[in-house]
Amino acid sequence: DTAVSQTPKYLVTQMGNDKSIKCEQNLGHDTMYWYKQDSKKFLKIMFSYNNKELIINETVPNRFSPKSPDKAHLNLHINSLELGDSAVYFCASSQALDTATNEKLFFGSGTQLSVL
Amino acid sequence: TQLLEQSPQFLSIQEGENLTVYCNSSSVFSSLQWYRQEPGEGPVLLVTVVTGGEVKKLKRLTFQFGDARKDSSLHITAAQPGDTGLYLCAGASLQTSYDKVIFGPGTSLSVIP
Numbered sequence: 358d359t360a361v362s363q364t365p366k367y368l369v370t371q372m373g374n375d376k377s378i379k380c381e382q383n384l385g386h387d388t389m390y391w392y393k394q395d396s397k398k399f400l401k402i403m404f405s406y407n408n409k410e411l412i413i414n415e416t417v418p419n420r421f422s423p424k425s426p427d428k429a430h431l432n433l434h435i436n437s438l439e440l441g442d443s444a445v446y447f448c449a450s451s452q453a454l455d456t457a458t459n460e461k462l463f464f465g466s467g468t469q470l471s472v473l
Numbered sequence: 474t475q476l477l478e479q480s481p482q483f484l485s486i487q488e489g490e491n492l493t494v495y496c497n498s499s500s501v502f503s504s505l506q507w508y509r510q511e512p513g514e515g516p517v518l519l520v521t522v523v524t525g526g527e528v529k530k531l532k533r534l535t536f537q538f539g540d541a542r543k544d545s546s547l548h549i550t551a552a553q554p555g556d557t558g559l560y561l562c563a564g565a566s567l568q569t570s571y572d573k574v575i576f577g578p579g580t581s582l583s584v585i586p
Contacts, residue, residue: 361515397578398510398559398578398579398581399576399578399579400516400561400576401575402573402574402575447516449515461506461521462506462508462516462518462563462574464514464516464517465515466515467513467514
């Protein structure tokens with residue numbers, strides 16, 4: 358059983374298109390995240406949701422809109438794709454907002470987005 | 474702005490050698506985590522250290538959190554090809570009501586058989 362699953366694994370699209378990436382976790386976690394990993398492998402948080410409520414929005418362009426229909430799902434919709442959006446996008450989840458002690462982030466296997 | 478630096482950026486060693494990778498910051502973190510990421514996969518947590526000066530061992534891996542909670546090291550003894558991967562440190566800092574986790578740029582380790 359995959360704990361955090363995201364689809365698609367690969368996404369190739371033209372500039373200006375709109376695309377969505379879906380994420381689901383079956384761990385019963387309350388918190389879900391979207392991270393972006395650039396070509397230099399730098400992993401940066403984009404959004405965090407706790408029980409369907411937006412907690413963290415790291416100055417991501419408005420073209421990126423996360424949607425959480427329930428606490429097990431956090432989808433990412435991207436409008437008007439740009440070349441600079443090319444990266445690997447990771448969904449993650451954790452039991453709670455407090456990762457300081459014994460909580461940990463569970464990551465999906467990533468979606469490699471290529472904008473041509 | 475909190476930043477984490479990691480060194481070295483790339484490391485290629487022979488099987489059986491020992492190595493240490495470092496994670497440094499000018500900021501204090503409430504905890505620090507180490508993840509390993511293999512190609513085509515997401516990062517997987519190896520350990521969380523919370524107390525300054527804390528040392529944790531995971532088989533051949535030894536993790537240390539600096540006394541001031543600003544830095545950490547990962548030492549691997551007798552490296553094996555299965556240790557190959559990208560090692561990421563991640564620091565958590567307590568915000569008002571949640572932890573914000575930031576990642577370092579990673580150390581890419583290649584262990585040659």
